[in-house]
Amino acid sequence: MALTAWFQHFFKKNGIVLSIYLMSAVLLWMVIMIILPQVFMLDFSFRFNLPPGKIGGEEDVYTISNYRFLLFGSPGNPDPYNVIDTTVFFRTILAAIFVTVFDLLLCYPIAYALAIVAKGGTARLMVLSLIVPFWINEILRAFAFRILFGSSGVINTVGMTLGLWDTPFDFIKADIALYAGLGYAYILLMIFPIYNAMESLDRNQLEAARDLGAQWWRIHWRIVIPFSKPGIASGCTMVFMLSAGALAAPQILGGPSSLWFTQIIYQWFNTGGNWPRGSAYAIVLLAVCILFVLFMMRVFKVRIGEIGR
Amino acid sequence: MKSAQFLRVVLGAYIVLFFAYLFGPLILMSITAFNSSEFPRVTPWDCFSTDWFNVLVEDKRIMTGLRNSIIIGFGVVCLSVPIGLAAAMMLTQVGRRMKSFFYTVVVSPILVPGVVLGISTLIFWDRLGTMFDASYNSVFYNGIFLSILGQSTFVSAYCMLVFTARLQRFDPVQEEAALDLGATNAQAFVKILLPFLKPAIGSAAVMAFLASFENYNTTIFTIVSESTLTTVLASKVRFGINPSISALAVIIVVLTLICAIIHEAMKRQEARRAQAAKDERVVADYASVGRFATSPWGIVLLVFLAGLGTIWLATRYDTASCKMRLQDERQLRLEQSTPSTPAVTPGAATPGTTTPSTTTPTTTPSGSEPAAKPYQGIFAPQNLDQVAPKDEGEAAPAGEGKSDGESKPYQGIFAPQNLDNVAPKSD
Numbered sequence: 076m077a078l079t080a081w082f083q084h085f086f087k088k089n090g091i092v093l094s095i096y097l098m099s100a101v102l103l104w105m106v107i108m109i110i111l112p113q114v115f116m117l118d119f120s121f122r123f124n125l126p127p128g129k130i131g132g133e134e135d136v137y138t139i140s141n142y143r144f145l146l147f148g149s150p151g152n153p154d155p156y157n158v159i160d161t162t163v164f165f166r167t168i169l170a171a172i173f174v175t176v177f178d179l180l181l182c183y184p185i186a187y188a189l190a191i192v193a194k195g196g197t198a199r200l201m202v203l204s205l206i207v208p209f210w211i212n213e214i215l216r217a218f219a220f221r222i223l224f225g226s227s228g229v230i231n232t233v234g235m236t237l238g239l240w241d242t243p244f245d246f247i248k249a250d251i252a253l254y255a256g257l258g259y260a261y262i263l264l265m266i267f268p269i270y271n272a273m274e275s276l277d278r279n280q281l282e283a284a285r286d287l288g289a290q291w292w293r294i295h296w297r298i299v300i301p302f303s304k305p306g307i308a309s310g311c312t313m314v315f316m317l318s319a320g321a322l323a324a325p326q327i328l329g330g331p332s333s334l335w336f337t338q339i340i341y342q343w344f345n346t347g348g349n350w351p352r353g354s355a356y357a358i359v360l361l362a363v364c365i366l367f368v369l370f371m372m373r374v375f376k377v378r379i380g381e382i383g384r
Numbered sequence: 385m386k387s388a389q390f391l392r393v394v395l396g397a398y399i400v401l402f403f404a405y406l407f408g409p410l411i412l413m414s415i416t417a418f419n420s421s422e423f424p425r426v427t428p429w430d431c432f433s434t435d436w437f438n439v440l441v442e443d444k445r446i447m448t449g450l451r452n453s454i455i456i457g458f459g460v461v462c463l464s465v466p467i468g469l470a471a472a473m474m475l476t477q478v479g480r481r482m483k484s485f486f487y488t489v490v491v492s493p494i495l496v497p498g499v500v501l502g503i504s505t506l507i508f509w510d511r512l513g514t515m516f517d518a519s520y521n522s523v524f525y526n527g528i529f530l531s532i533l534g535q536s537t538f539v540s541a542y543c544m545l546v547f548t549a550r551l552q553r554f555d556p557v558q559e560e561a562a563l564d565l566g567a568t569n570a571q572a573f574v575k576i577l578l579p580f581l582k583p584a585i586g587s588a589a590v591m592a593f594l595a596s597f598e599n600y601n602t603t604i605f606t607i608v609s610e611s612t613l614t615t616v617l618a619s620k621v622r623f624g625i626n627p628s629i630s631a632l633a634v635i636i637v638v639l640t641l642i643c644a645i646i647h648e649a650m651k652r653q654e655a656r657r658a659q660a661a662k663d664e665r666v667v668a669d670y671a672s673v674g675r676f677a678t679s680p681w682g683i684v685l686l687v688f689l690a691g692l693g694t695i696w697l698a699t700r701y702d703t704a705s706c707k708m709r710l711q712d713e714r715q716l717r718l719e720q721s722t723p724s725t726p727a728v729t730p731g732a733a734t735p736g737t738t739t740p741s742t743t744t745p746t747t748t749p750s751g752s753e754p755a756a757k758p759y760q761g762i763f764a765p766q767n768l769d770q771v772a773p774k775d776e777g778e779a780a781p782a783g784e785g786k787s788d789g790e791s792k793p794y795q796g797i798f799a800p801q802n803l804d805n806v807a808p809k810s811d
Contacts, residue, residue, distance in 0.1 A: 085477065090569025100470035105489055108537045112504035119507050184398055192395065199651075201399075203644055208406050210640045212598045214617040215633045218625070219409035222416055222424050229412055259405070291391055313495065320497020323600040327621050337499050337601075344503065344605060354507060357500050364497070 120355035124348075141355035160339060160356075167336040168363065170250075171319035174257045178314050179307065181258065182265040186306075187299065189266070190273035191281070209263050217256050217327040224252035224328075248330040256328045257318050264317065265310040272306025273299065308377040312368050319364050336360055414637055417630035420707060424627040431706035434695075436631040443628065449616035452528060453597055456612060459532035460539050460596035461589050467536065468543025468588060469581070472551055475544075491545075493538035498601030505534035506605050527610035534606040535596045542595060543588040550584035642687055 086094045121137045145164075148157035189201055208216070223229055224246035231243045246252045276299065284294045300307070325335030340360070343353030416424035420433035440446065471490055478486055493501060513524030523529050554577070562572040578585075600614045607615055620629060 081479070088477070088569075092570045093573055096466075097470045097474055100467045101474050104467045104471065104537075104540055105486075108505075108533060108540075109489060109493060112501075112508035112537075115508040115511055116500075116504040119511070181402070184395060185402055188395055188399055192392075199648075203648060204403065205406070207640055207644050208410060210594055210598075210643070211410065211633070211636055212614060212617065213600050214598075214614055214621060215413070215629070215636065216409070218617075218621050218629055218633070219413035221621070221625070222413050222630075223409050259409070262406070291387070316495050316497060320499050320601065322499055322604065323618060326618065337497070340499060340503070341604070344506075350507065350510075354503055357503050361496060361500050 116354045117358060119351050120358050122351045124351050141352045142359070144352060145356060145359060163334045163339060164336050166333070167319055168367070170254070171315050174254060174318045175311050175315045177254065177258045178261055178265045179311060182262060182310070183269065186266050186269035186273055190270050191276070191278070205263060205266060213260065213323050214327065216260065217324050220252050220256040220259070220328055221247070224255070247328060248332070250330055250333055253325060253328040253330070256324045257321060260321070260324055261314040261317055264313040268310040268313070269303055269306040272303040276302050304375070304377060308372060308375065315368065316364050320360065410633070410637060413630050414634045416627050417634045419627060422626060424625060424630050431710060436627045439628040440631045445611065445616050446613065446632070449611045449613040452610055453613040456528055456531050456535065457593045457596045459528070460535050461592045463532060464536040464540040464543050464592050465585060465588050467540040469547050471540065471544040472547030475548060476551060491541055494541045498538070498599065499605065501537050502534050502602035502605030505530055505537065525608060527606065527608035530606040530608065531603050531612070534602045535599055539592045539595050542591055546584050546588045546591065547581065550581055554580055642684065645687070646684060
């Protein structure tokens with residue numbers, strides 16, 4: 076009942092033409108582009124990998140074999156569980172957490188400088204120079220790190236000339252290049268939410284704390300950080316989700332022995348030719364990431380509503 | 385007081401370091417585009433060269449990818465800007481309960497990994513295609529169409545956020561007045577709301593295009609058998625790299641800088657105008673040259689002139705003769721080092737004697753360096769230096785290198801820099 080009343084009101088307010096535009100655009104987006112594809116992917120992940128001719132036939136039934144494969148591997152697997160895939164999965168999650176913490180530590184001072192310390196022209200120049208590097212293609216950014224960290228790269232040359240180490244250090248094999256590149260890729264997503272939250276901080280609070288003799292770290296710990304917590308939470312959420320789901324940087328900067336979970340998904344779709352299994356893996360990645368974020372929000376007592384600010 | 389000053393200095397130093405991290409890699413990458421070396425590197429510097437730009441322009445795959453990227457970019461703009469606008473307007477009209485559900489659904493594509501978006505789009509249309517028994521040439525399997533849809537899924541959310549921010553400052557009284565005066569809803573929308581949103585439409589469109597242009601994670605799945613600039617670049621970077629990619633980076637960096645400068649200059653001009661209008665007096669007509677130089681078009685002109693200057697310098701600089709000189713030097717060193725350094729002889733001297741003409745020894749080995757990554761360290765000059773004074777047992781790997789000099793892992797042995805560094809030792 077309420078719904079029809081709402082529709083009547085909606086059509087009356089916007090007129091026929093505008094209503095149709097609004098409705099169809101939003102429905103197209105929500106239903107055809109967001110919800111249905113996700114539902115189809117979920118459905119597909121519970122199916123066998125069949126040739127096109129057999130899809131919809133008798134053999135096209137639901138199964139959990141794809142999820143079972145992620146946990147236990149193929150039936151002939153001697154190990155109690157699928158060692159390779161599960162290891163890669165947990166390493167990806169751990170690495171994403173590491174990248175998130177790294178980015179938080181890296182970006183917090185900058186966000187603070189931008190929101191509290193810098194003024195007018197300086198702040199605007201800083202914002203512009205923060206944004207500019209991110210207009211450059213993701214692949215090219217990763218490529219830049221590869222040049223930087225390669226065994227004949229600049230860091231090795233400089234380090235060896237200064238005598239810090241004498242054989243070229245393989246940064247790519249040690250995953251240092253990967254972490255540096257991933258951290259770099261999501262700097263903006265960390266800085267701006269924190270900056271937005273921090274900017275509305277009342278400077279008088281800082282003055283008062285200073286007058287009362289608080290040390291600088293205490294001011295941060297008791298005032299600035301609690302106040303900007305929603306920003307920190309949404310920054311961390313975005314960086315974590317996106318670095319766990321990153322594909323370009325691990326493909327280009329990852330060492331020969333370290334796979335990212337998205338690369339396994341990509342393999343199932345590309346060379347592996349098993350789409351249902353790839354979708355099952357993608358669903359697991361998505362679900363675990365979301366659950367982890369919700370769990371961390373519970374731990375740090377941040378509500379979801381605060382994040383959208 | 386002193387500690388406050390000290391903290392400021394520390395923060396300032398940190399900011400400098402931070403921006404070095406931000407720009408350092410990009411600057412270094414740009415420099416490698418002008419090094420004639422086959423492998424993108426800054427040191428050792430071979431010759432100044434602009435050849436890589438020619439290599440880039442002649443690369444058919446990159447050009448096809450670029451064309452597709454531009455088509456997809458425009459498609460995404462045309463789809464996601466209207467969707468974002470509609471969603472932002474819808475958000476102002478739905479009830480509280482509905483609003484939070486709606487918001488969660490439409491913002492989720494920003495948080496969902498791009499890989500998942502790409503996969504779900506691909507599967508959805510693939511299954512629809514199977515349902516309708518469509519042929520593989522149909523729209524359901526068309527990479528460009530799928531990429532436009534897949535990318536628009538999250539780009540629309542960006543657009544929506546831009547429009548929501550702008551709509552918050554909209555005064556609905558204007559629209560009500562227009563409706564009271566007899567305008568239809570459509571008229572009020574076109575004449576009042578759209579002009580108000582014009583700046584937001586502009587920035588949403590630019591952002592949508594950029595986001596689409598640089599996207600990889602979603603596109604790699606939805607593009608199917610086609611290619612975009614990003615996917616071509618990725619496959620190039622993964623399977624052997626050469627500085628023509630750096631050359632592309634230089635072009636993109638320069639374009640980005642020009643856009644940023646224009647943007648900043650236009651903002652300043654706007655602010656100045658607003659200030660002038662506020663003061664209601666004519667701003668003193670200060671030196672018109674300086675004014676032109678800080679206006680957007682002046683800056684573009686300056687950048688353009690600087691570019692022309694660079695090109696002119698580049699044409700005057702003779703890269704070929706430099707390369708020749710470099711090659712001669714190398715051969716000279718090679719000949720000098722051949723008789724006197726026993727530790728180097730087994731591996732390194734062989735190519736010098738078998739191919740005395742040394743037509744391309746400077747290029748071939750280093751070009752295949754990426755493939756040789758894992759083992760490259762083995763034959764780095766420092767290793768040889770360390771090995772040389774020790775006994776024969778330690779030097780064994782060098783002997784192995786001779787026996788199967790064809791195999792990839794040991795190709796680094798022929799890298800010219802090795803010779804360069806070893807040569808002085810022999811004297």
